[in-house]
Amino acid sequence: MRNGFTRSVILVFVGLLLCSVGCQGERVQSSLHPEGPAAESVARLWWVMLTVLGLYTLGVFVLATIAVFRRPTQEPKQPTNDREGRRFILIGGAILPTIILVPTLAYTVHTTSSLRMRDTGLTIRVVGHRWWWEVEYPDHRILTANELVIPMGEPVKLELSSADVIHSFWVPQLHGKMDMIPGTTTKFWLQADREGIYRGQCAEYCGLQHAHMAFVVKSLPPDKFVRWLENSASATTVTEDGRGFQLFKKHGCSVCHAIQGTEAKGWSGPDLTLIATRETLAAGTIENTPQNLLQWLVTPQSIKPGVNMPATEASAEELQMIVDFLLKQNGSSTERGDDDE
Amino acid sequence: MSEPSRNVEPSSTPDAELQQFNATWASPRGFPGWLSEVNNRPLGIRFMLTALAFFLIGGILALLMRIQLAVSENTFLGPDLYNQLFTMHGSTMMYLFSVPFLEGLALYILPLLIGSRDVAFPRLTALGYWTYLFGGILFYISFFVGEVPDAGWFAYTPLSSSKYSGLGLDFWALGLSLVEVSGIVAAVEIVVTILKLRAPGMTLARMPIFVWTILAAGLMSLFAFTTLLVATLLLELDRTGGTKFFDADFGGNNLLWQHLFWFFGHPEVYIIFLPATGIISMVVGTFARRLLGYTYITVAILVTAFVSFGLWMHHMYTTGLPELSLGFFAAASLMIALASGVQIFAWIATLWGRRPALRPPLMFVLGFIFIFVLGGMTGVMVAVVPFDWQVHDTYFIVAHFHYVLIGGAVFPIFAGMYYWIPKFTGRMMLPKLGHLNFWLSFVGFNMTFFPMHIMGFFGMPRRVYTYLPILELDGYNLFATIGAFVFAAGTLLFLLDILLSFWWGAPARNDPWGGDTLEWTTSSPPPSYGFLVPPVVRSRHPRWEAETLDCPPSASIEAANQRATQALDGRPTEWRGTLVTHAVNATPQAIHYLPGPSYQPLFVAIGLVVALVSVLLKVHLVILVGVAIMAIALGRWLSPKPDLVKRLRESDMADRAGLPILTTGSRSVAWCGMVTFLSILAMSLVALVYAYFYIRLYSPQWPPAGVSEPSRLMFTLSYGLLVVSAPALMWANRSFNRGYENQIQFSMTCVLLLAAAFLATNVYAVIDYGVSINESAYGSLFGLLSVYPWLLVVVGALLLINAQTRAWSEFRDTQGHMAMQMQVTSLYWYATVAAAVVIFGTLILSP
């Protein structure tokens, strides 16, 4: 009974382990499903370490089991002076690990230095806020939030900082983490080898809604990326006297949010100029659909309790107009269609 | 509790004297008596029970969190409550359970293992307990106030600053300060006890492994907890005093907190883990009836203790520090695995072919080996810098450190409890329940934490109150939650087992396991003095071998040991006494007077709490009340009672044993305590000076714009006055040693005048300099580092005045208690002067 139970538990563990290699479909935030050179070399490092250290661990388990269940051969005459035992301890506990660990260290330092900052053309500034990401393309005067669009196949330089507490920038499929620390700017880089959308998330506890501080990185082929840059940088086409914008202002949205080219210049919330093109709302919490945006405007506190966004007190009709305004402004609502989601 | 002990060597003391001996050692009666208890055994039990209560609370918090995480986007707990729970879970398990529990175990079992009658400073034991209890209560009062700490057990700034966190963090910081005091106090206690109170003949080569691990953990605590104390002081000053140590807008540095915290935090793991391995060695040794590789194990322990201070940066791989510096810490983090490897292989070699009986203590040892090796392997992996960039702050780390801390500490604690509880309670535990507990704990633990490795890989960060369904982690999380309840069921069985053993457990013999160490020679439970006749140790395994074969005791040592222990057979009867022996060779050196029941520790703790709570409530005048209570209680604690000194001088014990009672230098326990205390002061100074230079390193301009340089001349003069006091005190010591009555008074007066002149000029110079502590990190550092020597000097002056007044009448006592007081006071004063010189160099001279 007990053995049967133990065996089935062991089977479950083995199953879990195998599953981790990829028995399930899509893993949007997995460091074992790398899509960029940095994440790839780290994943390789992991599989190598797992093999070597796993074999050593297995050896220890086998020895421990034999030690306990083995029949006694003979009583050693002087139990505390067992020369053989000492050699066993030294080889198994010190020499063998040294033989394993010294190459591991060399591999570590080598990988670390090979992953250092790459020379790149494009720089993106990311500022962590509680609980969203401000994204700026300083050379192209583009300001957006919770979404990085990068050209595929080339490294992109990131300058990370924070507006309040420490956050950590992490896109597991592309690279490891880099902390965003108030008072300093940390340098980092990303590269995606394929076109696609990769999810990232804040990895340093930053308070109430740390769990819902995510973002996406969208990698585009070079031609599409250039088109994206041009579209995004071009001045907004929104007409300020449109009904949608008036409602946007009337209900106080512009106190916290900015739309480039308009008088909405709030800065404590995400910039909404490019909101129509984004994949997600509320920093990766929900998918960006008109329905979800409406929900978000009405009940932000139940979607992301504690978020700084207050509920918008407006009639259903007015809300719908704000949603339509936000998702159609900038004339770029077609942008998302381009990416073949 | 106080049945007469059945020692190996029967007492030959007359019954009347034995009765008086028993009365001297009896615990005080009634509730007031309970408050004045200082004996290590009842206090050790109290420590362990309190820690166990916190363990249960922390476990319940964990179960609530697991319910919340069982499915994605669960709304069982809100984000606020979840964040409070994980903060309290981590803080409780790290600060309020593991360290205090092991301290309690050490306090209880240590004197029994080394053959002394109590620990070196019984009243410190009580102080440690009260500060721990009050600190724990302060932590949990936050729930009733509704302001629960929610910045994590690591409280990274600026999240933990007053800007982003409420009153809860004050509860956290102040409760933690009390627990730190408790940890430091226990460390002093443990270190001095092990080095000075071992049974005659228990040389360093014959100390049980558990004693080695406790010694290592004690030494580490001195440095680690002191650093944390400094860090929490800086944090609390920032929060309530408006200083800017961690405020980046004013030149402060947030990484400084992480450096200081992890300089504590990493050794902390080993402070917990090392004693746990000590338990493993004890159980393995007993069950295998031998212990192979004793020297290897002790060296591994000491190496671990040392190297653990060189790993702190591996918690900071992702903070953007220079790559090169990460390399050294990766190297040290990898190489420390060797020390653990040696221990693991020593246990395997020991068990090899010995067919040990698979009883509950050993089952938990085997479970420990399995789990800890896995945790060690993931530990090696996270030392690898690029790999850590991926798994840092994910559930992989959660899995890793639970494998290390539950596998490496909770399982050994279970093993140790099944092993030693018969000694504590006099009842055997019920073996069937023990086995069931093991299987539930082992299977439940692995079910809970093994899937977390995979969750980490698949992108689940730590400290999230929920996760999105698109991560497809529901299955793993549900599995882990079920496992957590299985594990919890095992722990409940353990508690049930303790309770039931009182009714159904067989009475425990003195030595139910056939163990080799001295505690098994006492009755179960042991009397409050442990040993009626202090044992003489002649081998590493006193219960197995009469004497070691390779180093037979010499006749003269044996004679001295015999004389000392025979003299202490059932004596001294009027006061509590135990033997002091040489730190290395354990040859008898002196008889140590142990104080009896006292209320002063409780009052000191209450004074401390009053002071801290009034900081919390921002009623600053009441702080003075707290300090006053503390000062009065400390004064009464430290001042020697005149009749006592007289009684000790006239005691016949010295002649019987051929050993002094009131003595000086390294054979005086008080002197050893002062040396230990000074190492704490040194560490706090190192931490502060490091903070100064670290903030300076990352500042573009120093002093910051708009702040002038301090006046070199004025400060040089002022610190110079203090430096001159050192030779004056040397002169005083010389006069004392030669018995020059008037010269003593004159020179001591000089020292005091110089101290007063230093204080006056230094305070004036700082005020004249006029840098504000609230406007820049530089100002905050300058202020704090200036105040530091002031406090030392004020305390030192009080000690000097005390010594000087006493020297008036007792200047002839050049070998006894007065001499010891002179030594201790001088030692403190020289350290003060040295600290002031370091601070002078830092603030004024450094380029």
Next chain:
Amino acid sequence: MEGTNEYQAPLPRRSVPTDGRLWFGVLGGAIAWLLHLVLSYLIAEFGCVSGWGEHHWMGLSLVAWLGLAVSVSMVASAVVANGIATRNQKGFSKDVDSETSSDGERFMARSGVLANRFFIVIIIVQSIPFVFYLQGC
């Protein structure tokens, strides 16, 4: 302080090895390692931040030179400590009169040898990162 008020011990004091040598034999390697770590850390963090990585001399950066110098001298110190510990161990060996040698001191000498060997290895391993960063930080 130890010597000032010498209580008449029942056993004669040993002449060799002295306490200082005994303790150096035990702790020498550990202290060398500690110094190596602290200095390497200071060189790497304080040096790199202060720009010493950019100064070059004979093809290597100032940081690398300092790091290598620290590494070599600390390995040397640990080797010296190990030599002393080995001699201590001989000084306390079994055939020496047991009146004057206790197994406490013999044990310290022996653990010194083991600990020093370990620390020599760890200092060498810890120097590996410098080799990868000869040109700068």
